[in-house]
Amino acid sequence: MTNTPVPYSAIVEARRRIDGLVLKTPLCFSPTLSELAGNPVHIKFEHHQVSGSFKPRGAANAILCLDTEAKKRGVTGASTGNHGRGLAHAARQAGIRCVICMSTLVPANKVEGIKALGAEVRIVGASQDDAQVEAERLVHEDGMVMIPPFDHPAVIAGQGTLGLEILDQCVDVSTIVAPLSGGGLISGIALATKTNRKEIRIIGVSMTRGAAMHASQKAGKPVKVEELATIADSLGGGIGLDNAFTFKMVRDLVDGIVLLSEDEIMQGIDHAYWNEGEVVEGAGAAAIGAMVAKRMDVSGPTVLVASGKNIDMKLHHRIISGERISI
Ligand SMILES: *Cc1c(COP(=O)(O)O)cnc(C)c1O
Numbered sequence: 001m002t003n004t005p006v007p008y009s010a011i012v013e014a015r016r017r018i019d020g021l022v023l024k025t026p027l028c029f030s031p032t033l034s035e036l037a038g039n040p041v042h043i044k045f046e047h048h049q050v051s052g053s054f055k056p057r058g059a060a061n062a063i064l065c066l067d068t069e070a071k072k073r074g075v076t077g078a079s080t081g082n083h084g085r086g087l088a089h090a091a092r093q094a095g096i097r098c099v100i101c102m103s104t105l106v107p108a109n110k111v112e113g114i115k116a117l118g119a120e121v122r123i124v125g126a127s128q129d130d131a132q133v134e135a136e137r138l139v140h141e142d143g144m145v146m147i148p149p150f151d152h153p154a155v156i157a158g159q160g161t162l163g164l165e166i167l168d169q170c171v172d173v174s175t176i177v178a179p180l181s182g183g184g185l186i187s188g189i190a191l192a193t194k195t196n197r198k199e200i201r202i203i204g205v206s207m208t209r210g211a212a213m214h215a216s217q218k219a220g221k222p223v224k225v226e227e228l229a230t231i232a233d234s235l236g237g238g239i240g241l242d243n244a245f246t247f248k249m250v251r252d253l254v255d256g257i258v259l260l261s262e263d264e265i266m267q268g269i270d271h272a273y274w275n276e277g278e279v280v281e282g283a284g285a286a287a288i289g290a291m292v293a294k295r296m297d298v299s300g301p302t303v304l305v306a307s308g309k310n311i312d313m314k315l316h317h318r319i320i321s322g323e324r325i326s327i
Pocket of ligand 1: 053055150179183184186281283284308
């Protein structure tokens with residue numbers, strides 16, 4: 001891979017840097033999905049990762065790339081979801097201060113979840129935008145470092161370590177299917193795997209409701225899309241109109257994007273539970289859902305990335321009991 005905005009060597013360095021701080025998650029063969037696809041299908045159990053998603057890979061790498069002075073001042077962010085959890089976890093592992101800013105609307109269980117991972121929580125304002133302003137104030141006034149969720153070279157390189165693991169665990173992998181939101185995960189995986197074997201196909205899966213990266217690729221530049229509620233809540237949000245890395249990497253390295261309906265995502269959650277015995281969240285079930293709904297042609301050994309498990313368990317219970325929920 002030449003001309004990528006993040007070099008392959010950054011992923012190899014990230015793997016060494018975060019070794020011991022994140023888990024090497026299992027790759028599990030799925031008999032039922034293999035039967036369905038007519039090809040061997042494996043699931044990368046990244047929902048077993050510490051903090052419940054792959055996010056600590058990128059967060060830990062970004063933190064460890066900071067110089068001593070920056071580490072002393074600590075890191076901040078305004079994500080209440082998996083990035084906030086991953087950042088909190090990685091900061092505690094590295095022994096540095098972490099402040100996650102949230103609005104008063106954030107439910108108490110999310111606040112407690114992030115506190116339990118060792119971060120300070122600052123509750124400000126009535127919207128996520130207000131929380132973002134507070135995080136920016138901490139950067140400007142206290143010198144804290146903002147670690148963004150996807151559009152950052154050290155974050156992309158950290159997520160790419162997941163791709164190196166897939167190559168180790170499935171040497172003849174031919175297609176990799178991963179969920180796609182801001183594109184940090186899929187950019188890292190695509191760079192890691194295609195550098196070693198350029199014939200590997202990479203497919204991204206987003207939800208129909210508010211797929212910002214898909215709309216941006218179609219437009220040929222980063223565009224804003226209306227944010228809609230979705231069962232795959234970890235895939236919501238824009239890619240940033242000033243996107244510097246992931247827009248180009250997805251354009252150059254990803255072979256196709258599949259958009260799933262809410263029902264297809266719930267089928268993925270169902271399949272993971274009833275056939276694989278696994279609890280995964282909506283975003284985490286996207287690749288499985290795309291396979292179950294036969295939304296892509298695969299040939300050869302295929303790896304589906306299950307990216308996270310952080311779902312409200314009462315909601316999960318309703319879905320696997322057959323209820324079809326519109327958010
Ligand atoms: C963040 C996240 C994604 C999307 O990752 P991007 O790097 O933004 O594309 C997918 N699944 C889960 C569970 C996540 O937390």
